[in-house]
Amino acid sequence: MSDDVVAVETAEADIPDPVVGVLAARLGEALGDGILAWEDSFGTLVIRVKPDSWAPAAEFAKGELECDYLSFISGIDWQPVTRPDGQEGSDLSAPVQPTEMTFGVTGSAGRFQVFGHVQSTSRHWGVTIKSDVDETDPRIASWVAIYPGADWHERECWEMYGIVFDGHPSLRNLYLPGGFEGHPLRKDFPLLAREVKPWPGLVDVEPMPGVVDAEGGE
């Protein structure tokens, strides 16, 4: 059974999109060594900044890069899902049950990251800004003063990941009831339905008996 994935064409992906390159260069000029890494991810600039540069990056994007539109702000927890019983298939997101953290595009210094996407309604470009957040004391500057729409996004991120946004006017629960304990989108927060009964859908991917997949590359 060769369930190899179709390889992505990398010949063109290696050359950054010209717009992405220009945006990265301008952000680099403005923030200097506040930028840790940047990458062209499928035509979108993903830039990772130091926590100190999280708010200045948004300010620059809004003021100079004309990114007047806030798409979203959210967080990410890079810790792999670990199940106490080590049951196979408990983490569908990794080919083998991972033991340590691996990071995505532009890397990360630790477990938590915040990322936000802003874009321009007039120039039609966008930037995804990422920043590392300390694991023991997760806090980062708020974007509310720059983008008022950051209000709800940061409240959501705060309750889902426990990341505190300094300068946010009222960090209170958005979705969850007031006395809720824990941060549901953290990877160590269990999904109880899966604890009780492992995901049954995995059997679906077994080939049907007697069926030859003519074009599936099996």
Next chain:
Amino acid sequence: MTTTQPPSQLPGFEVEPGSLNPLADARLAVELDTGDMILNMGPQHPATHGTLRLVVRLDGERVIAADPVIGYMHRGYEKLTEFRTYPQITTLINRIDWLSSFANEVPFIHAAEQLMGIEAPQRAQHIRTLLTELSRIATIYLFLGEMGLQVGALTPAFWGFRDREHVLNLIEGATGGRFHPNFNRIGGVKDDLPWGWIVECRAAMKRILDGCDDFEDVLVGNEIFQARTRGVGIIPAELGAAYGVSGANLRASGVDWDLRRDGKPYLSYNELDFKVWTHQDGDSFARYWVRLQETRESVRMVLQLLDGLASGPVMAKVPRIIKVPAGEVWVETENPLGQMGYYVVSKGAIGPFRVKIRSASFSNVSILPWLLRGLYVPDVVTVLGSLYFILGDIDR
């Protein structure tokens, strides 16, 4: 009253922008004995299209602070996606914006396809575009009727439900599901269009165009409707964008921005001839007017697609077990309610590591605390109706 400046700077609205905690404000009001009243709209108010609760602080008939309380329908899709495989997730995301489920599937499938380096065949892209536009018509057509209901006109609401059914029948005929088609596959669509569907589709589009004319006659040209909606709930363009208001709501504020034309090319929109309508006023009337024109534009697109439907297969070659290579991709599309996007983080397995779902209504509604301040209570209903949100799209 000009609304280009924040209401907090207008006389009589000395409310701290941060002090939106209704309980704290209520205590303040008791101490000062100013006689403010807290009105609790929802979570079962008819104007909220679901379980949105709106805590409104009133001074007489006038709103001085509004605080939307959401989360009654939060289903935790971002968590659930981490426990499912890619093909299973389309079933979930059908339920985000349940009026235009097909349009929800498209960006997610597109994200997986981009990561895998697969491109759906042209006929599949055409069918996807067709069904996306049909679900746009179904969604917005209901709005065109219901908006009449918000201002007290009952008849258009029935028209909206009646004629939308023709479109839903088309979607059901092609996909098997009226509301939740789950028709997209990574690499194409599940089936080809059924026999006779194209003829049916043309007939239904004729009905929709006629219906749009009816709405124009009965509502847009109606003096009472104009009196209730013109100048009510004006969203300034820059503030709307900074709040993340998108779609027709932003275009009604004069922002000429439509991801079908301006975003990264997706589906078959670059093959189609269509106009992006904007309105300069930014009020409830402008939002209605822009959506009305967009429905007609969608019908035009559907007819163009029916004329030039490509032949060929509807599925690309994909492995039986969908494994998505490691990477991160952000895919955004112009959905009926606004910008819908998925930020997919994959680690090279059968399920995603993290999916950030950016839904349109969430950001569209987040402007309400600003927008409702200074309005009268009946206008709150008009503004809620004209923003047009789906609760599943807010809570996810």
